[in-house]
Amino acid sequence: MKLDPLTKKKIRRFRSIKRSYYSxxxxxxxxxxxxxxxxxxxxxxxxxxxxxxxxxxxxxxxxTGQFFGEDYEYEANYRELKQKFDxxxxxxxxxMPIVPWNPYEQDxxxxxxxxxxxxxxxxxxxxxxxxxxxxxxxxxxxxxxxxWFAVLTLAICYTIGVLVGCLMGYLGGKFDLVMQRIIxxxxxxxxxxxxxxxVSIIQPSFFLFVLINVLFGWIGIxxxxxxxxxxxxAREYVMAAKAQGAGTWRVITKHILPNTMVMIVxxxxxxxxxxxxxxxxxxxxxxxxxxxxxxxxxxLQQGKSNLNAWWIMSSxxxxxVTVLTMVTFIGEGVREAFDPKKHTRYT
Amino acid sequence: MLAYFxxxxxxxxxxxxxxxxxxxxxxxxxxxxxxxxMISEMQMQSxxxxxxxxxxxxxxxxxxxxxxxAYYGLDKPILVAYWEWLNKLVRFDLxxxxxxxxxVWDMISERLPVSVFYGFWTFxxxxxxxxxxxxxxxxxxxxxxxxATSVAVFMGYALPNxxxxxxxxxxxxxxxxxxxxxxxxSDDFDDFTLVQQILxxxxxxxxxxICYIIGDFAILTMTxxxxxxxxxxxxxxxxxxxxxxxxxQAVKKHALRNSLIPIASHLGNVVSVFVAGSFLIEVVFNIxxxxxxxxxxxxERDYPVVMGILAISSLLLMLGNVLSDxxxxxxxxxxxxxx
Numbered sequence: 001m002k003l004d005p006l007t008k009k010k011i012r013r014f015r016s017i018k019r020s021y022y023s024x025x026x027x028x029x030x031x032x033x034x035x036x037x038x039x040x041x042x043x044x045x046x047x048x049x050x051x052x053x054x055x056x057x058x059x060x061x062x063x064t065g066q067f068f069g070e071d072y073e074y075e076a077n078y079r080e081l082k083q084k085f086d087x088x089x090x091x092x093x094x095x096m097p098i099v100p101w102n103p104y105e106q107d108x109x110x111x112x113x114x115x116x117x118x119x120x121x122x123x124x125x126x127x128x129x130x131x132x133x134x135x136x137x138x139x140x141x142x143x144x145x146x147x148w149f150a151v152l153t154l155a156i157c158y159t160i161g162v163l164v165g166c167l168m169g170y171l172g173g174k175f176d177l178v179m180q181r182i183i184x185x186x187x188x189x190x191x192x193x194x195x196x197x198x199v200s201i202i203q204p205s206f207f208l209f210v211l212i213n214v215l216f217g218w219i220g221i222x223x224x225x226x227x228x229x230x231x232x233x234a235r236e237y238v239m240a241a242k243a244q245g246a247g248t249w250r251v252i253t254k255h256i257l258p259n260t261m262v263m264i265v266x267x268x269x270x271x272x273x274x275x276x277x278x279x280x281x282x283x284x285x286x287x288x289x290x291x292x293x294x295x296x297x298x299x300l301q302q303g304k305s306n307l308n309a310w311w312i313m314s315s316x317x318x319x320x321v322t323v324l325t326m327v328t329f330i331g332e333g334v335r336e337a338f339d340p341k342k343h344t345r346y347t
Numbered sequence: 348m349l350a351y352f353x354x355x356x357x358x359x360x361x362x363x364x365x366x367x368x369x370x371x372x373x374x375x376x377x378x379x380x381x382x383x384x385m386i387s388e389m390q391m392q393s394x395x396x397x398x399x400x401x402x403x404x405x406x407x408x409x410x411x412x413x414x415x416x417a418y419y420g421l422d423k424p425i426l427v428a429y430w431e432w433l434n435k436l437v438r439f440d441l442x443x444x445x446x447x448x449x450x451v452w453d454m455i456s457e458r459l460p461v462s463v464f465y466g467f468w469t470f471x472x473x474x475x476x477x478x479x480x481x482x483x484x485x486x487x488x489x490x491x492x493x494x495a496t497s498v499a500v501f502m503g504y505a506l507p508n509x510x511x512x513x514x515x516x517x518x519x520x521x522x523x524x525x526x527x528x529x530x531x532x533s534d535d536f537d538d539f540t541l542v543q544q545i546l547x548x549x550x551x552x553x554x555x556x557i558c559y560i561i562g563d564f565a566i567l568t569m570t571x572x573x574x575x576x577x578x579x580x581x582x583x584x585x586x587x588x589x590x591x592x593x594x595x596q597a598v599k600k601h602a603l604r605n606s607l608i609p610i611a612s613h614l615g616n617v618v619s620v621f622v623a624g625s626f627l628i629e630v631v632f633n634i635x636x637x638x639x640x641x642x643x644x645x646x647e648r649d650y651p652v653v654m655g656i657l658a659i660s661s662l663l664l665m666l667g668n669v670l671s672d673x674x675x676x677x678x679x680x681x682x683x684x685x686x
Contacts, residue, residue, distance in 0.1 A: 185365035188661055192626075196645050197373055197653070277507040281627055284509070285642070304513050304631070307521040317514045321506060328505035 013337040020333020023326040030323075034144040041099040041137045045078040049093050058097075099123060101134035103141040103294040108132050115302075115309040127311035129302050135312055138294035139319050145206070145289070146296060147323075150275035153210050157217040157271070158264060164218070165225025166252050166260075170233055176226070183219055191216035192278075199287040209289060213278065221267060228260040262338045269331030273324055280320065296320060352673060359665045364433075366661050367654065371429050374650040375421075432654065441655035446647050451655040454640065461531050462629075462636035468552070469559040477564055478610065481571025482603065488576060496568075504565030508558040509627035515554045516631070526554050529633035555632045559625065567613065574606040611674040 003011070015021045038058050039046065048055040050068055057063055062075050070076065082094035100123055101107065107128060108114070114132035118125055126135040168176045198204075198212055232238060233256070241255050282288035283297020291298070296316055303313030423431070435442060441451035484493045520528045527533070533547050578584060579602050587597045626638025633639070637656060644652035 185362050188362050188366050188665060189369060190657065190660065190664075193641065193645070193653075193657065194370060194373065196642070197370070200645060200648075201376075273505060281507060281509065284627075285630070300510065300513055304516070307517055310517075310522075313513070313517050317510060317517075320510050321502070324505040324507075325502050328501050332501065 010337050014333050017333040017336060020329050020336075023329040024333070027323070027326045027330065030143070031147055034140055034147070037140050037144055038097075040097050041101070041103070041134075041140050042097045043078060043100060043102040043105055045082070045094045045096050047095040048078070048081070049091075051092065099125060099134060099136055101137050103133060103137040104292055105134070105137075106132040107134070115306055115312060117309075118311050126315045127309065129299065129312055130306055130309075135299065135315055138299060139296070139315055141294040142296045142299065143319065143323065145293065146276050146279055147272075149206070149210060149279050150272045153213050153217060153275045154268060154271045156210065156214045158221050158268070160214070160218040161221030162225050162257070162260075162264065165222040166229050166256060168222070168226040169229025170248065170252055170256065172230075183222060186216075187219045189216070192281075195282065196285070196287055199282065203290050206289060213275070217271075217275070221264070221271075224263050224267065225260060228263050229256055232256045232259055266331070266335045266338055269327050269334060273327050273331070276324065276327075348676065352669065355669045355672070359662070359669070362665060363658075363662060367433075367658055368429055370657050371432065371654060372425055374653060375425050375428075436658060441658070442651040444644075444649050444652050446644075446649040446652075451651050454652060455637065455655055455659065458636050458640050461634060462638065464548075465552070465555065465559055465634070465636065468556060469563065472556070473560045473563040473567055476560070477567035478571055478607075481568045482575060484568065484572040485575035485579065485606075486598070488572075500565045500568055503561040504569075506561070507627075508562045508625055509631045511561055512555065512558040512628055512631040515557060519554060527551050529631075531634050531636075555628055555634060558628050558631075562625075567610065570609055570613070571606065574609050575602055578602040578605050608675065608679045611678045612671050614671060614674045 014024075033040070038044070042058060044057040046056070046058055048057060048068070055063065057076070057078065064073050064075060068076050068081055070081070078094055078096060079100050082096055085092040085094055106114075107116075107124070114128045115130050116124065116128045116132070118127040124134050124136070126139065129135055129138065164179065168179050195212055195216065199209075202208075204212060229252075238251060238255055241251050246254070279288060279295070280297040280300065283295040284300050285297075286301070288297055289295060296319065299312060299316040300320075303309070303316055306312060421428075432442070439452065441455070443450055444454060447454070480496065484496060487493050516528060519525045527550065529551075531548070531551055532544075533539075533551075536544060536547060539547060575598075579598070581602075584597050584602050587601055588594060592600075626642050628634070629636045629638035630642055637660075640652065641656045644650075644656070
């Protein structure tokens with residue numbers, strides 16, 4: 001992809017804002033790492049060397065305990081396997097991920113009743129929650145779900161919002177008028193309230209949940225895009241394009257959209273913050289994704305009800321603060337880089 | 348202009364009907380209404396009595412169920428029922444809670460003072476802090492003070508207020524024991540003297556108030572700062588300075604006044620904050636206000652209460668929007684709505 005000089009300049013400006021640039025790099029790395037979280041946080045072994053051949057259970061089909069010479073037919077327990085192999089010392093070995101727990105697994109082997117404090121020995125680096133599940137594992141998988149929820153919701157909202165907004169601004173007239181009224185009524189609906197009612201009726205799956213949130217999330221960007229398109233429509237380049245015979249679709253996609261991109265790019269990071277916050281809030285109230293799903297809101301709720309278990313609260317609040325602040329920093333940086341308004345200063 | 352605002356006020360009516368009709372319809376399709384709840388409660392009771400097996404699952408006859416449905420108006424078509432609800436609403440009758448058998452209006456007005464208390468003080472404090480801070484940040488743009496407060500403001504903006512709430516409770520209520528864990532007043536509030544009562548409310552209000560302010564604060568401060576910066580760079584300020592007006596005077600007499608205009612458009616929100624507030628903060632701090640009532644009524648499927656709160660809050664929200672525009676028109680003589 002070739003970038004025009006203007007875009008290059010914007011990117012250069014973004015990179016010069018250190019706070020935002022480093023946040024961007026760290027957050028991208030975190031998202032990438034979380035996408036392959038199975039390699040770091042899992043109860044399946046990374047590599048098993050058994051009788052001379054290597055197995056990679058993380059992404060392969062389920063292997064039973066019998067396969068590795070155990071006497072049970074359900075999936076192999078790699079943590080026990082590792083211990084056994086180490087003790088037997090027959091040249092077989094198991095390489096476990098850094099956190100050898102998966103987010104759904106309950107660990108009741110600890111000496112105390114969960115929640116248990118962090119311990120290096122049991123490899124619960126951030127302790128366990130009230131059902132004995134590893135907090136770090138739930139934090140990481142919760143992050144993965146939250147960020148993908150936010151990105152997916154945002155993408156669908158923006159697709160709808162940009163399309164409708166552009167059409168409203170470009171076509172104007174009756175279409176604009178009717179859509180304006182619809183949006184006015186729709187934006188008056190207290191959406192969190194309605195989502196709560198809807199979710200308390202149906203327990204939605206991930207994608208249904210995204211759709212419910214899209215239902216109420218597309219309005220904001222539509223409003224902005226409408227105004228932007230209105231402004232752009234009156235500019236000479238649009239008239240020139242029209243005079244040369246370009247159709248509505250072509251004018252919108254080839255001429256107006258690239259010039260209104262700034263708005264979309266600038267608002268996107270803040271949209272991500274809103275979506276993550278919403279998911280966490282609904283999960284906190286128990287109205288989010290179906291319970292065993294790892295989520296920050298659920299951890300927050302547990303932290304609130306187990307104030308003695310300081311590790312739950314501090315790790316989840318730490319995670320929320322870090323991620324949301326970084327996204328906001330990125331947003332501010334993008335805004336500054338893409339908005340060429342420079343302020344004159346007096347001293 | 349007056350005609351324009353008159354039209355805006357009239358437009359509230361169709362929007363109001365649209366919003367309430369939508370939620371009303373939604374609540375009708377919901378399983379677990381008052382009748383179903385009653386049936387399951389009776390089943391529980393008969394189970395405890397140990398006679399459940401003979402009577403099967405149904406403890407109420409079909410006739411009785413029909414009677415109950417008629418009592419709650421659930422036998423009528425949606426539009427008819429909605430029309431009845433609307434008719435009662437015009438007479439300030441919000442119906443009766445299906446859970447507590449109390450008039451919804453009483454339940455709401457009982458909790459209103461709590462929400463208004465928080466709304467009012469949030470409004471006062473956030474304006475008193477944000478506007479001066481915004482001005483300071485604009486005048487010292489790029490300085491150390493500006494950068495330091497920016498980080499704080501951004502974090503306040505990024506963090507959901509209820510997360511801050513949960514965090515504050517952990518630190519200052521649980522570990523340090525400086526503030527109560529929640530609630531609006533202490534249990535023995537009625538035995539206190541007036542001074543003690545005021546102190547008690549203030550003591551309970553510190554943490555929730557911080558949460559309320561934190562969100563508003565960031566937006567207001569940044570709006571103020573950016574507008575002032577923009578105005579300082581505007582030609583009319585440059586002209587004024589070029590003509591020899593001292594910088595301080597230019598800021599005070601010209602830039603500041605114009606920068607307050609967008610802040611005025613925020614004023615209308617205050618109306619809705621009084622009632623809607625943030626129900627999450629009320630849930631976290633267990634403050635018995637409208638927000639907590641709304642949350643509980645949704646969870647308990649107490650739909651007359653849900654509808655009542657929806658009606659009041661959406662009405663106030665719309666009035667607030669109109670009021671925002673009135674404020675802007677009052678402050679800025681250039682704004683001519685409707686012409």
